[in-house]
Amino acid sequence: MATSLNELDPFLNREYKAGFVTDIETDALPAGLNEEVIRLISAKKNEPDFMLEWRLKAYRHWLTLKEPTWAKIHYPAIDYQAMVYYSAPKIKIAPKSLDEVDPILLETYEKLGISLKEQERLSGIAIDAVFDSVSVATTFKAKLMELGIIFCSFSEAVREHPELIKKYLGTVVSYTDNFFASLNAAVFSDGSFCYIPKGVRCPMELSTYFRINAASTGQFERTLIIAEEDSYVSYLEGCTAPRRDENQLHAAVVELIALDRAHIKYSTVQNWYPGDETGRGGIYNFVTKRGLCRGKASRISWTQIETGSAITWKYPSVILLGEGSVGEFYSVALTNHFQQADTGTKMIHIGSNTKSTILSKGIAAGQGQNTYRGLVKVYPKAQNVQNYTQCDSLMLSDKSGAHTFPFIEVKNPTAKIEHEATTGKISEEQLFYCRQRGLNQEEAITLIVNGFCKQVFKELPMEFAVEAQKLLSVSLEGAIG
């Protein structure tokens, strides 16, 4: 097995296509973190006082915290004083139309395969483009506003809709939640905000495309989505960064709130720069994502395709508070070369008749380490809870690792919890079968791995599913050995 799979190395080492740097003048703060820096960030964004106060409280709390060490990931200590916390391209703030956006930025997104202009004309996807610390353009805003849907950058929401921010910010992930969430609360610079009013079914996919460009800069964005009663929204998020030898920190927070019978579908294709084949460089991705099913029969679905980042530490979770609410987590995580991923979910059942589904597919290649970590918790008063968990790992090399840490805490005897798990190597019989039919080794592996991930891919919106399959085949290059 080992010998035949070693031959795959060349194809598993394909280029990271989003690794270029955009040369643009920036407005950046000096490296380092203190209250002065936080005041400057807040001032640059013309924030109301309540926002600055919240940031400072978060910062002071963060100073009391220690970086968590429980995850199965290893990395040299991060120097939080060596990092730049704010960097923005020098551009017109809040452009009225795409014509006012610096062409070099439009070109950057074009090179990444996202034509903002074309999107606006042709496709049914509204995009908020976040470049380093700021949102540079949001498409379809006016059209969405006709339905009462607010889709804008977080900074704009703080200025234009402070009442909504005050009401919901930090209600799902508080500024004291964890080390990285506190840091984010102190220094977050932008992100996306969506508000779907009562009874509205958002007619198009909303999406944010995050791009890290500047060197030595951390990216700290925050996304807040509120779905009022009987509303629906599907939200997509994509991310890339230049190829660099240094490690860069990305610490984001996402909060979702679903009221009665609302459904939020949140999909991520994470393709931050993963580092090179020797493990040099790459993004440290420490992200806190959590949804609150606050209303009755509400539903939150997370789908994630994690192929990038040197380190991924993320557990998109759902708090099932409303009676009969539903939480879902569908995940594909792929680690190649020296990538490490510790990812999974928490389903917290507080309300009765709540249901959750967890479907996790981990693929470990090269010397990649892939960990699923999950918690299913049922509170004493939650009657008739149901959970189904399926956790599969596929190893493509002898040096890769797949690990599973499922925690189940049930305090109510009426709960019905199912857990299934499999771990295996890619089958030589399958490879031979495909190759005998004329597929080369690379095509065969891509086909088999895509089949392995099928159940998750089918949860993605169509355009994204195609993208995810392509990304998977690129990420698999150099995966075996």
Added chain:
Amino acid sequence: MNQIILDVKNLHAGINDTVILQGLNLTIRAGEVHVIMGPNGSGKSTFANLLARKENYTVHQGHIRYLEHDLLALSPEESAWLGLFLGFQYPVAIPGVTNIQFLKSALNAVRKSKGEPPLDAFDFLKLVKDKMQLLEMSEELLYRSVNDGFSGGEKKRNEILQMALLNPLLAILDETDSGLDIDALKAVANGINKERRIDGAILLITHYQRLLDYIKPDFVHVLSQGKMVKSGDKSLALELEDKGYAWLEGQ
């Protein structure tokens, strides 16, 4: 005489330290149907897999020419591109990959190797449906995962469907008749007869004479302990069925 498609000379081969094939000789020419019979463990499947270039076999001695190529120097996909096809005894399931996706990928990979453009979804569907009708297969099988939950008969028909699509020059069919009821056997044999190329050849591996009621062999060989111990025409298969392999060992 017709062109030689496969020429195996004095083949000694095995897995790890176990030698399975011990001086096997076989020459197949265009237009011929050869049958290999033999007791369990005589090396039939090893031979078939080795021809299809499955890795982890060691060749100690001998050589195999396939057309003008040294077959032992080819990868599985290279031999497939050159028209060598193996119908598997136990076709493996590939969960999550639909049969139609698999068949189309395979056909287009072979077309690509010949510099032909890929078939689009429409043309492919028409082609595959025609072939399925011939094999009396339900179209629903196109949309299920490859061989996943297929019955024995469905798996074997699916192998012949792939043969029909890929149109190979040398089709090696490893116990394609095992586990088939009489109707399925007829459908499969009918498919093989209709889809075989005049300029190509067929190598059947089987335990049973009954397949030969439908596919007329030119040569029947008996493989025992890693080499051909007897060759003849169809009457040899009948004789074997009558007397068993022990009859040969006694000779």
